[in-house]
Amino acid sequence: MTRPSNDSVLRALLRQPTRHTPIWLMRQAGRYLPEYCETRRRAGSFLQLCKSPALACEVALQPLARFDLDAAILFSDILTVPDAMGLGLYFSDGEGPRFERPLREEWAIRDLAAPDPWDHLRYVIDAVAEIRRALNNSVPLIGFAGSPYTLACYMVEGAASSDYRHIKRMLYDRPDLLHRILSVTADAVGAYLNAQIEAGAQAVMIFDSWGGSLSAAAYQEFSLPYMARIVAGLLRHRDGERVPSIVFTKGGGLWLESMAAIGCDALAVDWTIDLGEARRRVGHRVALQGNLDPAILFASPERIAAEATRVLDSYGSDNTGHVFNLGHGISQFTPPESVAALVEAVHAHGCATPRDDHQVPAPG
């Protein structure tokens, strides 16, 4: 038996009924938790933390020890893939991730190859296996990767950027080169996610953090088709269980219909769209994950509960196909008590029959 005892996230992602609306939080293992900061200090650096399966497992479980969350997520970084492709990832203090060798020369782009994850990303696969063992079938483990376009942003710019002008110049002037990067990266991400599934990930999510910086036409040419290709190549089952896939383009609210058509099981949406409107637009094609403004976690517990209720209500009285989450990763400045208040509110209010709340014992 590999089905977790709490399978509500998997059920919701597959649009099967759940007793309550399940919740997990993007970046739930992170700097807002003092125990995370302590483990990271012991690791020496963020990258060493990612590269130690034992420590990655430790931090992945930390939020579950504190909060009644319905899923764990692999602790890693989206940039491990380009690092394995030879770009030389490093983190400079206060400046975020950087690559030693940004990808701008035609010869380097022609030489780019998809790494075998079992060779070059073994530490991630080992972390997946270790977290999965430690979870002991309590809640499912979600694997993840960055989208090809989002990874290409970092690979071409060499760092986070406010205007993406190098990749945009390539996109408009040398689309052939960008398509080459995206194609190789899509192969790399597809193999990487399948390795995570083989190691025990029970659902996978593709993070397209920067796809929303594209024009409508460019998104349809440079981001969405590469996510579609990855989704089409994913292992659909593992140990007889369906492995659902989630696609998230931050700022992609205008493009939901086309995103819902690429074959994924669920779309994650940010807070700029009303969840009920998103549901009407995607119909029954996909489940929806989201979409609380993470900034609400700076407010009082009462207000957090009220806003969580508003999100649940906007999804509708039938909660089938809704996984509660934030619309973006949790801020490092979030008080942990706010997360406790949120999880409690979602479990108390997010029942299949909201009008009978008082008759349903709230979990946790």
Added chain:
Amino acid sequence: MTRPSNDSVLRALLRQPTRHTPIWLMRQAGRYLPEYCETRRRAGSFLQLCKSPALACEVALQPLARFDLDAAILFSDILTVPDAMGLGLYFSDGEGPRFERPLREEWAIRDLAAPDPWDHLRYVIDAVAEIRRALNNSVPLIGFAGSPYTLACYMVEGAASSDYRHIKRMLYDRPDLLHRILSVTADAVGAYLNAQIEAGAQAVMIFDSWGGSLSAAAYQEFSLPYMARIVAGLLRHRDGERVPSIVFTKGGGLWLESMAAIGCDALAVDWTIDLGEARRRVGHRVALQGNLDPAILFASPERIAAEATRVLDSYGSDNTGHVFNLGHGISQFTPPESVAALVEAVHAHGCATPRDDHQVPAPG
């Protein structure tokens, strides 16, 4: 006679036919022009440049000397209004604008008052009059201001922010305080825009640069109604001519229908929405301004022309009600030659009867 000899921008904003699709560019007077950098150097600082009507006039005219643009825009900064409200605007090198006294204490918010622009923002009014005189009725002059929510972001955070957590905390925990700030700021902006109109601005634009960081519900409560209040109080005519108003929420593509209903004449849209789709959604209620990805200006002249044509074509074969622009301000790294190529392409291709392009002499 105050009608400019080239009134195509004014006509398009009022959805009247124009011979060619007019074009101007957000931040067209700026750092990408060497002559701007030279004037700024002479001024001593950005703020001194804004505060000198003669120098502000000089830089406002610079792009018109180089390019065949169809409008001038006031050279100023959106933060002059909170500065006039006593917050103490300054610019620290490489860090952008800051306020000496961010607005976070309840007593300071209660004390906030809308300044009389004729007293406290006289240098802007004088700049409007001076630019208008210098234009000599060649093209119209567009005035502008920041939206109340966008100004409040800076006023509460004290600087640009990546997560807006102070204003978001206020929004969720003390909406009464934020409404007080927004209400006073809306009064200030309304009086300021009317002073610009009285001094000679022939159209006005409200920049809501940060409204797109709000949830759908919060946008409807904290940004849009205050822009609606300003629009309702604008002087509609000056010297017998209609003064059109433009509203721009960056990242507001999901909310176009509600934006189109606040009484403004035109909406500016960023590049994430297909312009034809935007037009279908707003119908005949407003004109549209936009929406080229500013990053296209890093590409070759041929590609710039092709992408400009794509935007013109997406608007439709009847160009009535279209003012060509970027979807955001021009980048400081833009080669001036790219702007020349863009303006030429828009004027050559953006004709009322695109199938007869070869019979219509292209201006410039």
